[in-house]
Amino acid sequence: MMNPILVNLPEGGRFGSAITQVFSPEIYDSLHREVRKIEWEEAQQYFYRQRERNLAEMPVFQDIFDRKFRSQVASTVGAYFAEVVDEDFDVAAHKMIAGDYIGVHTDENDLGETFRMTVTLNENWKKEDGGILLTLKSGKVTDVDGAWLPSRNNGFIFGISEVSHHAVTPISADKPRYSLIFTFKRAFGRSALSVWNFWYPFPLKSDIDEARYTAGKMNISVKTFDSPYSCYVFGDSRELSAFMDGNLRNAPRGFTYADSTSRNVDEFGEQPRGTDKQRIEKISKFKRLPPICLVRRHSSEYILVNGSHRLSHAVDSSNPICAIVFDELLE
Structure with missing residues (x-):
């Protein structure tokens, strides 16, 4: 509704x-x-x-x-x-x-x-x-x-x-x-629920716009984001991984950038919006964060299309995780 x-x-x-x-x-x-x-x-x-x-x-x-x-x-x-x-x-x-x-x-x-x-x-x-x-x-x-x-x-x-x-x-x-x-x-x-002290339950429009762009690069129809989303809350990264049966793409290893084994880059291999550490430091200054954004493909594979730094910040600070999930629509 x-x-x-x-x-x-x-x-x-x-x-x-x-x-x-x-x-x-x-x-x-x-x-x-x-x-x-x-x-x-x-x-x-x-x-x-x-x-x-x-x-x-x-x-x-x-x-x-x-x-x-x-x-x-x-x-x-x-x-x-x-x-x-x-x-x-x-x-x-x-x-x-x-x-x-x-x-x-x-x-x-x-x-x-x-x-x-x-x-x-x-x-x-x-x-x-x-x-x-x-x-x-x-x-x-x-x-x-x-x-x-x-x-x-x-x-x-x-x-x-x-x-x-x-x-x-x-x-x-x-x-x-x-x-x-x-x-x-x-x-x-x-x-x-205490999770709402850390997250907002609604996605941010600019995040959805970025998710459309990312999805388009991964051959996911942008019409996917015109359909209703579902909101999920997970106590920690293990619950998130179990929900997806460990089948998540486009996310940092272990859901965190803290160990520097993953880097978030654009299609040119650059970081025009700052290093991962800088972006997470900026995120940490917000009182609450909009949820991360996932697409559930017809293959049952999940794609993280927006919010990797918010995900890393939640994992690094031992906070619950809020995710919105769009089911993939085919053209």
């Missing part, structure tokens, strides 16, 4: 991440269709004007947001925050038309709401249409950190706090802007 890809990491003071390919095509198409049938209620406050509805009591959305959906979404969102979140989350739908806007705000409240995820349901949206989500470094609308088009199956996920400043620019298009707002609360009394 959820198979998101991170556009950016929440590092360097950022309070959240843009995400894409949030839901499966089937779920997205259902949401895209049903949200356009809603009877809307106008809502206006001093900092915004839009149309909105809570979806909790609408039967068609109750069917979409069934217990299986809620469990998977809560688990996935919780892993991103390295927290456990309640499955009884709230979902609201927003519709904005020409002239509607949302001014700078943080969403901070005293209702126990801790995390939020927006998902936009619009086709062929352009920056000239307005309705752009701005994430801000402060309470000033000019202090922009990121600007995100409300395009098909895109979203933004963040922790609600006094610094989660954001806004939506006025709509200038002659078509409506639709979005869903998922609001989560922390589930107290339970702890998230």
